[in-house]
Amino acid sequence: MAFAQSPRFARRLDARLDEAADRLGFLDEATAVQTIDHFALQHRLADGSTVVERFVEQRRPPLLEDERAMLLGWRDVVEGVFEVRSRDRGAVVLHNLLDDLVYRTYSNMGLSAPAKLREGMFVVARIVPVHPGTGAWLISGNLTAYPRGDGPELAQVAAQTLAVNPQLLLRNPEMLRRAWEMQAEARADFVELFGTDLLVLEPREAQIQLREYYRHRQEKALAELDDEAAARARNGGPSLDELSSLPEELLDTETVAVIYDLDEGICYYANFGDLDALFAEPALARDRIHLAQLREYLNDDSVSPMVIRRLVQRHPENADTVFRALLRKPAFTWERDGEELLRRRKKSHYRHKPLPSVTPVGARLAELLRGERRHSR
Structure with missing residues (x-):
């Protein structure tokens, strides 16, 4: 993150933060964190590379191959509206309402962050693979938690997001x-x-x-x-x-x-x-x-x-x-x-294969859109 916020990228990062502020009319901490995280992992620079790719190439001493694979794996960002399924040994199991997949997720903030989440709650977050060779995921940037009663409202957001971003289906x-x-x-x-x-x-x-x-x-x-x-x-x-x-x-x-x-x-x-x-x-x-x-x-x-x-x-x-x-x-x-x-x-x-213009929704998202709630198991 220090590399992403260094003077060499300051002009481009400031422009992304200004754009975010213009969209909202202000720039709160959560939006700033998300903007910086996106800039570091996904924003394309003039030569087509990303900041994390530049970091991996310019790091001295050079990173080990396994370390390179880990950092480059962070480009595989999943943005989602997640329902908390369970907590298990320091991890929180999240079901993404967008792609209908389940992600075993950890936090680099220690055990306190996932400990605040309860089954049935919802979170809006970005996650990345801990390492491409594992099935574990890591919270990246800001995480916003919502009570279970907000499910139907968040389901509407998820459905609208799917409608305009059919590429989200590629994961499933x-x-x-x-x-x-x-x-x-x-x-x-x-x-x-x-x-x-x-x-x-x-x-x-x-x-x-x-x-x-x-x-x-x-x-x-x-x-x-x-x-x-x-x-x-x-x-x-x-x-x-x-x-x-x-x-x-x-x-x-x-x-x-x-x-x-x-x-x-x-x-x-x-x-x-x-x-x-x-x-x-x-x-x-x-x-x-x-x-x-x-x-x-x-x-x-x-x-x-x-x-x-x-x-x-x-x-x-x-x-x-x-x-x-x-x-x-x-x-x-x-x-x-x-x-x-x-x-x-x-x-x-x-540049890309065509995607369908029709977007299905998973069973749980369909339930929430109908206003149904899942009973505690």
């Missing part, structure tokens, strides 16, 4: 498998209802169709529940209007593509209709507006390569003509050069 292969199955089923329902996985509609019509889709999904789910569970389901979760609502920036566009992709899940793209018309009638490539829209799709990192491929797949005979006009390369052919173009313009999309 079973949950990841379930997520892919759920996404495939949801897509199959979309295709069954509309006869296709791609709709090009005016924004208001898109919301109407999405509402119909989510109503169909809800009715299907409720039919599989008993009366009591169905009543609870109707009273909880987002409404049909909330589910079918498009992002505000899409409401003023002429057309919206609603795509339920097998890998990327359901997604929305503005002005797709204009680009579809361009590929259907390549003579429109003489129109600067149409080419500018395609150039924006190609250069915008938030636009997936999948969307460009979809345009080509819908009109494969015209792809070469359109891209030759856009790139001013008469010899360009999509079959030979298309994938290289996408990899060059959309590098970030090729």
Whole structure:
């Protein structure tokens, strides 16, 4: 920690602390500790390395191989909302509501820290492996404890965190498998209802169709529940209007593509209709507006390569003509050069494998979301 807070990193660490203070409007001790801990173990410096990696490389005398493995293992941070399962010989057994896994966890503050935790309590914490060769974990940074009565509220936080961070599923292969199955089923329902996985509609019509889709999904789910569970389901979760609502920036566009992709899940793209018309009638490539829209799709990192491929797949005979006009390369052919173009313009999309957009929850998190409490064992 002294190395992370040394003058060589001061400017970058101060910037991270300022960002944290701006988000909250103030900087309390717990936030400062968490920010410094993240900076030391996970923040990427200009050369792509982390502070802990720099420490391991620059340490003199050099660390032993086993010590290097231990410190580098600390990059494997688990952030979670944990329920206390038990205490056992100086360790506290924590069940992470996010990835539905159990972690045997220790504290470097001695036995007093875990001794304050009781079965059924909750903690929000960051943990790291004590050493990659063990199944033991270590509390890293700040730990915030909550009474068992806060479980339902913390469950909402956990569910929201999962929804925006599907990469958390990577720790649990079973949950990841379930997520892919759920996404495939949801897509199959979309295709069954509309006869296709791609709709090009005016924004208001898109919301109407999405509402119909989510109503169909809800009715299907409720039919599989008993009366009591169905009543609870109707009273909880987002409404049909909330589910079918498009992002505000899409409401003023002429057309919206609603795509339920097998890998990327359901997604929305503005002005797709204009680009579809361009590929259907390549003579429109003489129109600067149409080419500018395609150039924006190609250069915008938030636009997936999948969307460009979809345009080509819908009109494969015209792809070469359109891209030759856009790139001013008469010899360009999509079959030979298309994938290289996408990899060059959309590098970030090729760095990681796709993750499902549907996130399942574990049995205990589902119980807490329903407001149920676990009785003491």
